[in-house]
Amino acid sequence: MYRYDEFDAAFVRARTGQFANQVERRLKGEISEEQFRPLRLMNGLYLQLHAYMLRIAVPYGTLRSQQMRKLAHVARTHDRGYGHFTTRQNIQFNWPRLKDVPVILSELASVEMHAIQTSGNCIRNVTTDQFAGAAHDEIIDPRPVGEIIRQWSSLHPEFSYLPRKFKIALNGAPHDRAAIRFHDIGLQATTNGDGDIGWEVWVGGGLGRTPMVAKLINSFVPHEHLLAYLESIVRVYNRYGRRDNKFKARIKILVHEEGLETIKGQVEAEFAEMRGGQLTLPQEELDRISAYFAPPAFSALPDTPVDIAREDILDPVYARWLRHNLNRHVQPGYTSLTISLKPVGGSPGDATAEQMEAVADLAERYSFDELRVTHEQNLVLPHVAIRDLRAVYDGLVAVKLAEGNAGLITDIICCPGMDFCSLATARSIPIAQAISQKFAAPERQKDIGDLKIKISGCINACGHHHVGHIGVLGVEKKGEELYQITLGGDATENASVGKILGPGFDADGVPGAIETLVETYLARRENAQENFIAAYRRLGEAPFKEALYGNG
Amino acid sequence: MAMASTLHSDRQPDKLRSLGIVALNGMFDEMDAVGVMRQAVAEILPGDVAIVSSFGADSVVLLHIAAQVDPSLPIYFLETGKHFPETLAYVEQLKKQLGLINVTAIHPAPHDLARFDPDGDLWETDPDSCCHIRKTEPLEPITEQFGGWVTGRKRFQTKERGVLPHFELTSDDRIKINPLAYFNDADVAAYKAEHDLPEHPLYSHGYKSIGCAPCTSVVAEGEDPRAGRWRGLNKKECGIHYDFSGAIASPMNAADKYSLFKDGTFVADPFRVWDETMVAGEARYAHVPLPVFLENREAFLANPHPLGLLVSPGDRVEDAEADLGRFVSIAIKFPAFTDGRGYSTARLLTERYQYANELRAVGDILQDQIPLMRRCGINAFVITHKPTREALIENRLPEVNIFYQPVGTSEVPVGTRPYLRRAS
Incomplete structure (x- = not known):
């Protein structure tokens, strides 16, 4: 994975020093909170309900064990012993003190980490497929280009005060595991007629209060022109994106209001000026960065299948974990495994300092020192030899991280909600906990199969409810929390936005309503291979609506 | 004389020559103006000394002393x-x-006047x-021809001149x-009386204290004689006496x-805000x-007058491309300060349209944005926010x-990503 050179290290040190100066000026009262706000946001610092929240970047979701240990250290020293992994492949600490933040940042800098542009109206931390560089179905490892985009976008002087935040995701396999169609710019690896690899560019996707599926603006941009194309899009957005209304300021609204053809015309005109200019990316530089992401020194291992049927008899809990938490690896004898941060009844995405350290140890010993954070708020050991699976599993059991529920109904994406967030209008974590308790029985989860539930505590949709097969949105109505249920959302290459079925439910009613939807699916599916979203697409909303609200 | 050659041969002022100056300053009685002049003209820098005179209210004393030592x-x-x-009449009279017999008038360059004034x-x-x-x-071209200059400055004239010695070594040696x-x-009055010298009319x-007509006014009885120079402005020197003890050239005075802010200092701004009463054909120094x-x-x-252009967010600068x-x-x-459209405007102006004159940021600007603005090509700032x-x-x-990314027309910082470094 990428290692900082002198330049990167000096850059992060300078940034940390700059922010220390800004914090000092704020503490002395030389700048107002209003003036400080965009500065702290661009350094990942939010003001939450109870305290400041610090969001640390995990570029394209990749970590070394040393970095994970540092996060554990921060959790223990400056927070309350835990951290929260987010849907942006980042980690948040909910209880740092302002005066400690520069210290935390300089600790992070010592392990090549930072909080740059994890918030604010700038280009945010770039995200990608958690199995990048390991998955069997990959066209290209997206991380080298992700790193180049990270560099290009870091403290970009033209794009530090955009109309609104700007998120870029990229995906290297045909199967979209990075939800690129719900980002401001989504990049999908593809090949052209000559067999060259380049990028489809999707623009104007997003969730929030106005969910939109991105539109294809260019079907093939080669690597060498990618930065010029990105700069063209962001310049058009910076100049013409709406600034009169915060809720209409994302590029998705610009694309929607002006029309894709207008925006495409402006972008292509800019690109015609920039193409071949100073942003041209030479192959040597792509090669240089790619070398950092070369596959680790895999052993030549036989292509042993994992014998789950045998474990079903010997150790059903282990078998369950094997069945659901592995992802096929490109290298024979290896697998990628998901460490679920979704224990039944727990807070989705949270990990304690001890758990982080245990995972770091396992990564160091069994996964070539590599770790990933997923946008579904789990962790991944990307390169584990199949023969080591039992040892890794035992290590996870010891720290209560061996939940075998990846991709199942209890693997819920959930925002922090009103328990932490100042924007939230309803609680979300307790809803997730109640749902996972309702469906706790492993056999039942297995029977239900792949089903993505996503919960947001407000309309800003940090819990991605729009793209949940079942989505739950908490709103406040007449002083009461009310939960709307959506159906049919999908974040993959078959992107769709979920539809609201009918009136909302109170908090106590949500698990029962979801159970009704699940029972309807189980009763109506063609067979066990037809998963929830496929059945919904075949059946339409009618049977689900009827089950929830009756014929009336 | 040995000391003169030592002083003038090597262009680096060093401790030894500074000590020489100290020694020179010790050689004369406080009031021995003629002795100082004679030493300078005849011994220290023969043929290499000149005088700049304003022919003002008290120029006559120095000119009289000079005439005694060497009328040429x-x-x-x-x-x-x-x-x-x-x-002008007084020049001829004196x-x-x-x-x-060797008085030369030097004039401003006509092209400077045409362009700036x-x-x-x-x-x-x-x-x-x-003044500049x-x-x-x-x-400037005259200064370069001489190794030494005689001035009529006096300690009492301004606060900055309070420690003025007979001999000074300037930073350009x-x-x-x-x-x-x-x-x-x-003393000046007594000298004039003693030698029956004509007063400035x-x-x-x-x-x-008399300089250019527009910037000179009458002083009241008991007022500092130089109070009439640049009255009402925070200005005491015209710029030709910069070297003395550094204090005269301090930008802090101007900053108030x-x-x-331009070229590292706060300067007077000849531009005004555009208003509706201005007329397209006659306006000047307005954006x-x-x-x-x-x-x-x-x-x-x-x-025909100097003009500026004001580009607001939402304006398309490409519409004026041909006229920039x-x-x-x-x-x-x-x-x-949260409205970042101006950054794109600045880059378009400087990078795409090669605009190279003053490019200033106006409005809500804080210190945290200025480095970004500079990278985008902005080279002047109108700032009232005190910190x-x-x-x-x-x-x-x-x-x-x-920097990770190439921005601007001259950005080639050491250590920049090689693939993003400019070819030039």
Whole structure:
């Protein structure tokens, strides 16, 4: 994975020093909170309900064990012993003190980490497929280009005060595991007629209060022109994106209001000026960065299948974990495994300092020192030899991280909600906990199969409810929390936005309503291979609506 | 003389030569002005000394001393074009009466006047620049020809001159000779009386220190004689006496008064805000809003005066692409520091359209944005926010000065990503 050179290290040190100066000026009262706000946001610092929240970047979701240990250290020293992994492949600490933040940042800098542009109206931390560089179905490892985009976008002087935040995701396999169609710019690896690899560019996707599926603006941009194309899009957005209304300021609204053809015309005109200019990316530089992401020194291992049927008899809990938490690896004898941060009844995405350290140890010993954070708020050991699976599993059991529920109904994406967030209008974590308790029985989860539930505590949709097969949105109505249920959302290459079925439910009613939807699916599916979203697409909303609200 | 050659041979002022200066200063009695002058002209720098004189209210004492020592000593008179007629008459009178045979008038460069002060009213908006083109610039080629200069400066004249010695070593290794350093007002009057020297014709009208007509006014009884110079402005020196003890050239004084930060200092701003009463064909030194310019394009292009352009967020600078060279200044408006449209405007102007004159940011600007603005090509800032002004003057902006991406026309910082480094 990428290692900082002198330049990167000096850059992060300078940034940390700059922010220390800004914090000092704020503490002395030389700048107002209003003036400080965009500065702290661009350094990942939010003001939450109870305290400041610090969001640390995990570029394209990749970590070394040393970095994970540092996060554990921060959790223990400056927070309350835990951290929260987010849907942006980042980690948040909910209880740092302002005066400690520069210290935390300089600790992070010592392990090549930072909080740059994890918030604010700038280009945010770039995200990608958690199995990048390991998955069997990959066209290209997206991380080298992700790193180049990270560099290009870091403290970009033209794009530090955009109309609104700007998120870029990229995906290297045909199967979209990075939800690129719900980002401001989504990049999908593809090949052209000559067999060259380049990028489809999707623009104007997003969730929030106005969910939109991105539109294809260019079907093939080669690597060498990618930065010029990105700069063209962001310049058009910076100049013409709406600034009169915060809720209409994302590029998705610009694309929607002006029309894709207008925006495409402006972008292509800019690109015609920039193409071949100073942003041209030479192959040597792509090669240089790619070398950092070369596959680790895999052993030549036989292509042993994992014998789950045998474990079903010997150790059903282990078998369950094997069945659901592995992802096929490109290298024979290896697998990628998901460490679920979704224990039944727990807070989705949270990990304690001890758990982080245990995972770091396992990564160091069994996964070539590599770790990933997923946008579904789990962790991944990307390169584990199949023969080591039992040892890794035992290590996870010891720290209560061996939940075998990846991709199942209890693997819920959930925002922090009103328990932490100042924007939230309803609680979300307790809803997730109640749902996972309702469906706790492993056999039942297995029977239900792949089903993505996503919960947001407000309309800003940090819990991605729009793209949940079942989505739950908490709103406040007449002083009461009310939960709307959506159906049919999908974040993959078959992107769709979920539809609201009918009136909302109170908090106590949500698990029962979801159970009704699940029972309807189980009763109506063609067979066990037809998963929830496929059945919904075949059946339409009618049977689900009827089950929830009756014929009336 | 040995000391002279030592002083003048090597262009680096060092401790030894500074000590030589100290020794020279110890050689003369405080009031021995003629002795100082004679030593300088005949011994230290023979043939290498000149005088710049304003032929003002008390110039006559120094000129009289010079005439006693050497009537052919080169004397330069800065004919700024802004003198009182009485001053010009006084020059002729003194030449005759004192027998000065080597007085030369130096004039400002016509092209500078045409460019910077076509209407002759620059003194009104920007007296620093006026002094610069009418005094400092014309004097420069003359200065280079001499190793030493005799001045009429006196300790009592301004606070900054309070420790003035007879001999000074300047930073460019010349010697300034100040024979009148210890003279006070009474000494000057006594000397004039003793030698029956003619007064400047305006002296009896209340002018105690006389420079250019527009920037000189009468002083009241008991007032500092130089109070009439640049009255009401925070300005005490015209720029030609910069070297003395550093204090005279301090930008901090100017900073209190001016809000345009440019080339490392706060300077007077000749530009005004555009208002509805201005007329396209006659306006000058105003930033014309881009839509107003486009509406009256022909009239503005026919206007011979210096003009600027104001680009607000939402304005399309490409609409004025062909005419950008007409403007000596472009102002980019930042109505709120969170509105980043001006950054794109600045890059388009400087990178795509090669606009190279003054590009200033106006509006809501804090110290944290200035480094980003500079990278995008902005080279001047109108700043009233006090902490930001202080940060600019002290040059301590919170800045990350290594860059991942190429931006701007001259950005080739050491250590920049090789693949993003400019070819040039």
